[in-house]
Amino acid sequence: MTDGMNRRKFLKVLGVTGGGAAAMAGCSTERVEKLIPYLVPLEDQIPGLATYYASTCRECPAGCGVYLRVREGRAVKVEGNPDHPVNRGRVCARGQASLQGTYNPDRIRGPMERTLTGTFAPITWEAAITRVVERLKGAPAGSLWFLTGNEGGSFDRLVRDWLSALGSSHAVTFEPFAYEALWQANRAVFGIDAIPSYRLGDAECLVSFGADFLETWLSPVEHARGFAAAHGYHDGRMGRYVHVEPRLSMTAMSADEWIAPVPGTEGVLALAMAHVIVNHHLERAPADAVQLRGLLQPYEPDQVAGRTGVPAETVHRLAAEFAARPSLALPGGAGTQHRDAQLTAVAVNLLNYVAGNVGRTVVFEPAASGGNGSYVGVADLVAAARRNEIGVLFVHGANPAYATPPGLGVAEALAAVPFKVSFARCLDETAALADLVLPDHDPYEQWNDYTPRAGVRSLLQPVMQPVFDTRQTGDVLIDVARRMGGALGARFAGAAPEGGYKAYLQERWGELQRELADRRPFDEFWREAVQRGGVWRDLPASPVRVARDIALNPPTPTGGGRFTAIVYPSPTLYDGRGANRPWLQELPDPVTKVTWGTCVELHPDTASGLGLAEGDVVEVRSAAGAIEAPVYLYPGLRPDVVAVPLGQGHTAYGRYADGRGANALRLLGPEPAAFGGVVRYADVTVAATGAHVVLAKTEGKNRQLDRGIAQAVTVAGIAAGALEHKFHLPEAAPIPEREERILDEVARKQREATKYGPYAFETSRWGLAIDLAKCTGCSACVVACSAENNVPFVGEAQVARRREMQWIRIERYFEGGGPGEPLEARFVPMLCQQCGNAPCEPVCPVFATYHTPDGLNGQAYNRCVGTRYCSNNCPYKVRYFNWYDQSTPDDPRTFAWEEPLHWLLNPDVTVRSKGVMEKCTFCVQRIRGAQNEARVAGRDLADGDVVTACQQTCPADAIVFGNLTDAGSRVARLAADPRRYRVLESLNTQPAVTYLMKVRNLGGEA
Amino acid sequence: MTRWVVPVTTGAAVVVVGALTVFAARGLRSQGPASPKVQPDTVVDLTYEAPVDVDTVGLPGPRQPIFYRHDVHAGQYRMDCRYCHYNVERSPSPGLPSLASCMGCHLIVGSGNPEVQKLRDAVAAKQPVQWVEVHRLSQFVHFSHERHVVAGELNCKECHGQVNRMPQVYQFASLKMGWCIACHKTKEYKDQPGRPVTTDCSACHY
Amino acid sequence: MATTMRPDAAPSPAHHHHPTYHEVTRDIAATLGHPKRGYFILFGFVLLVLAAGIVALLYQIRRGLGVAGYSPPVMWAVYVTTFVFWVGIAHSGTLISAILYLFRSAWRTSVYRTAEAMTVFAVMTAGLFPLIHLGRLWYAYWLFPYPNQRGLWVNFKSPLVWDVFAVSTYFTVSTLFLIVGLIPDVAAIRDRATGWRKKLYTITALGWRGADYQWRHYVKAYLYLAALATPLVLSVHSVVSWDFAMSIVPGWHATIFAPYFVAGAIYSGVAMVITLMVPLRKVFRLERYITVVHFENLSKLLLLTGMIVAYSYLVEYFIAWYGGNPIERATFWNRAFGDYWWASWTMILCNGALPWLLWFRKIRRSIPALFVLSLFVNLGMWFERYVIIVVSLSHEYEPYAMGNYTPTWVDWTILAGSFAWFFMWFLLFAKNFPTVSITEVKEIIPWPRRREVRA
């Protein structure tokens, strides 16, 4: 397979598909197209059919397994690997956008060196490697440093081998979110150097102390699966979830109860709960829990209520619930980013322990290798550089110049390093400071492996020819080693001459095979691993006991500024590495719905107090620095808190990221906290600058005006029969029974009259069911849809005019929040409802939109003349118009597929041109594809043969697609669920999309 | 009563015009290669010999970088279309023979033929031959060879004409929508007699 | 023409001190002929604005509709507003020329020609906008049911297709009506003109001599054209109103729309007639033929239709409340007190309130007052359509998808261009064809007779 891969040349590939080229042609058919054959046929490629290769997503440390859909030798879409234990076939928004990293037009196209004028100039690989070798020969062993991201696999090992052979041990790992507090707390409380796996699926009562476990924390996709299993509504039962954090994060929006304590006091609250449990509810507690009574004594709820701002009875109630059922408390996110992060982590560990969760829902496995490193490491590196102890610095997979607080002075420090080599794929802030840039392959172009957690070894394989003249860093290092000769050369002269990194990797996997006591020949083991995407097994939980000597250093009082600023990782851009993916830039933040920029979240009352309106640009100033950004009015905050997402404010990193928004890290002090990480809290002041901008957000009103768009019930409500009388728009008056009959008769006659020609035969009616009790608003479906359907991004200015084009959007509505009533947020994925009586259809003068025999609301793009009447008449507003030509390079201002981004285009879907309306059609290309297969095989479609892109990627499995006329299908059963409702049902549009009401568990019925 | 004549006749005229529009439409539709006319099957014609030398200029269809003779390969030697267009039964796109498969024969066969020499040079230079596309559908039309050939049991020549008699391949059918529809309106599902194959827009346009 | 009208028919406006037939011919023929400098300056300015409009349009075609101010959910805006505005303007022309003709109202004779010309040019202007607002106007011909190889037809259920038929029919019929009415006048001028104009009119008079055998058919044909134009004019704006009423957009979906729109159309049209007539009368010195009486009658028409429009506004709001549909209510609340309150109140002030001044005879008979008022009405009627279209769309069913709209320079330039286009035609017409009907003005002047008529 790989050989076929290597022989492949893109010229041929492009020629055969014509996909890219033809796509650019828009709707013109007049151009002469060339057909360019392969020189040698590819045994695993059938032109016109997709091939799938297993690999691993490296967008964040979670390490989900993915399949790459490859057409004619180019990867066109990321899909989840169903076998992979981490994500079980689901992928998050960032994973879906990962191919925009591969095809990013700003990728470094070949090796570069810094010239005397300070600019970069291209250089050959040969010359580049020679330069490295010279420098290494000249540098004293000790002065050699290697900074990597969280590589978590054989590459880590390679780097360490490589360094040790050169006599250096300065390998530093830097991951912006390294969870230092958790590592420390686990050492302190359980004496184990690991992060446990949190079994959300088994937790009937979940309390998150700030952990954004559905966004970025540890392994969001895996968590979402577990959360959906435990917290989804299954015949009368569901888990309960309480979120403790000063800010209502996206994750918190799925909570049944949101408690906003004084910033930094989550730990105290957790200890208070533990206190109650050890004193009153010891049912499930392990025997040695009582010994903690003394330790917890000072945390009696009434004592701490003042500090946390949470009334004692709440603590008692929570503790009772927590102790009564299999439960789980999560330390993380904002809860473990303030000064007292370690206290929080320790407290949560204790809470889990006394509730008897350790070993049940908190499972420690034998420590996985590597870990995330620590901020302290970088601080040391900077110090060393300042002391001129670093002669040569290699940087791979880390971008400290951007991702650390500017106060740390990474840039200045690096200036003191005589020779810096970067292996960056994009010219990020750190690479921009390097002397030599040796661009690495994209993860999807290289051989590698990754260990998300103990027991899981996940493989990466090149799914296509490299897009640019890049080389895999592993190969480069080995090449350098060979040229260095000596100890280093000897170390890598090894097993496979010329084998390069792949051979090294296979050596490691040989060891793994022995470790697994697998007797098969290695090739067999290897091939299977490559096909499956890795090997994994369940490890026995290692039993842990609480340590005897635990010190609880008292929380530091918050002081200084008027507000506490919380700097949180963006659910879309993570720590900023997603900022050069246009899909992620245009993906509305699940909470604020703002795109393409930074906004400062302020509580409406706070804002009015400061005389600020939405869009007013404010200066947020802390002791460390200041940023300027527009205000977003967000009721989901404590009035004394402002929140700013990370991820923007790049000063390099390509056209989509550079100079956009503000970098919230400027607010943070550089000095590592006691727990070894960055404190992402700051005492700040907020002042208006007088400037005002129109926020590029996709949201109109954030209240649903009692229109029943997003409906919800409570478990108690269902028990009390709330579902019997369902919500409807209040009619002017109930229709008299006689008229009702007449209306039905008319309707029947009409249906009869539509049975004609191709409509006269029995066909399916495609439908979708969306369970709002599971939907977490994570927006993975949005990017998946864009990727599958060639949906272009339109850019900030257009979004500001509400011209975004994502075919599925996650509407977020607020309920309550008035004085004394809790604020509640609801998500509704809104896509074309494929109405049975579609209002959009009859108004189209040219039949461009119409009803297909199988019940879709079809859209023939090439027939559309662009009257836009259909959109006016669509009550759901799910039709999107091509205001400009996003599909042609002729107009660079609006071109959305800058080469090589256009290699992402799905050849099965028309690329829409200027002036036509487009919309969701339930991935009709997948339906037709499946129907063709079925016809050719002479069989009927079975339930599950067709899977829409949104359904396929949904981490919570909230979306189900299928045939409504097939009573046995999953979707048909859900469409009959008592919680079913259809949006704006009173309009008699007969939507094919059924929503299942969100269910909230207000507790008390444990 | 002469004054009746004029209005009556003119009135009639307008009606006729109206009717004509309608039938004109009919006509327009069925014209062009309507339901593909099937020529007598010539595959059994074992005696066919392709003309020895033909002048490309005089022939219809675009001129190709190499004057590949379908009439020789498919006609005289009666090679099956699927030998080169190997995907036609398993993929929407019929597939284009790789130069390797050409060389399968032409390593030995055809020495001395200047056109074959071009092929060998191309392979030697590792330069793919850039054939000119003859049958082109717009990117907003999605056509599956697999379904038409396997499920639809269509013969290649119904859409491509008698390629085995074409020294240089030309576009036989208009490949316009009206032409597709004309056929779809006549054909029926093999397993459901009486059910016409679909004329649903979204069968091809998505 | 009033075949049944006796020379001593009801006292006509121009009754006292009639001009003689000859004076009529002379005075009106005098309005033609070589224009003065002022005319050319005005015409040049109009062409300039038109050019700007065309440039804006070409730019929009090149880059896409995005250059206009559209922001979803407001998918229709200035262009459709202006389309409805111009179609509305057209209507009064047909009303005066056809409906009043059937009602035999004598006073129409001296104003109907201007009104009718205005109709034709207004429809010509309106007809452009359905094209301008298309995403792919180069495919506009797909809107017609022409035989094509695809075998596809148009969707006759779509109000937009009704529009295509209604507007093109309306254009054809009103143009024919104008031309037919012109023939005898052109003949009259032909017999007085000299030089190239003589040639022009000789051709355009189609050999008219006013012979009995010509009048005989002419009179009937004109009568039946009027009879056809009358239901047509009522239908056209009903169809236009159905573009909205047929949808489910709150604020559009109302049964009152057809009569409401027709009244509004005539209202705006009459206003435009006044706007045109006042300067025309001055420049062409037609005070003798277009008298205060005519303006008073026009303003009565204005008052009547204005009252109907005001009533329709009330009904809209009333039904929104009485119908009890919360979404409908929200829409109208938003109209009155939402982000677009200023537009709604402009419309209500100009169309609902100001016409009440016309209850005063003083104002009805004060030409300057009427002129100013007519300008306000034109403004108000444009805003009426803007409110109906933009404001309704900005506040529909899906709260998350609600949003506001602001036009860009492209919208404004094309809007201005449409006015230029209209006035270009009107100026050309005014200098080359009689803007007051020679023949029909004569008709209401009794023939000189030797003996008294025997009753």
Next chain:
Amino acid sequence: MSGHPGGVLAAFRHVDDAAQAIRDLRAKGFADVTAYTPVPNQEIAAAIGRQSSPVRLWTLLGGLTGLGLGLVMTLWMSLDYPIVVGGKPIPSVIPYIVIMFELTILCGALATITGLIVHAVRSRRPAAFDPRFTDDHIGVFVPCAPEGRGAVQQLLQAAGAEEVRIEA
């Protein structure tokens, strides 16, 4: 220039004189008198005495044709390539009524104009003409052989014609 059979041409100022003159002439058997008026005039028309114009038949038939055309076109076209929109019947007559109506008016109007032209041309009588007749005079032309012209001339003058002249 005479594109007409010679005769006598008279110009009247007073409508009753002209009408009287025409009546007298017809009484004397001059059937094909041509009268010119700048505006249509009932008295003259009555004096000339012809049945009302057949143009109305054109209007009627044109209208009916349009109606039929609208009906046939809308129904046939929607059945020819059946497409369901908004769950409505494929041929739905009610919306099609709008189209039928518009076509009725359109064809009616076009037919009327055709009728006008056709008949105006067909009933044309060659006769002498004077520009004054489109201004303020009523013209009467009596085609007659040279020998009879004197009598006619006298009759017309007696009737009060302002001017009478022989047109060769």
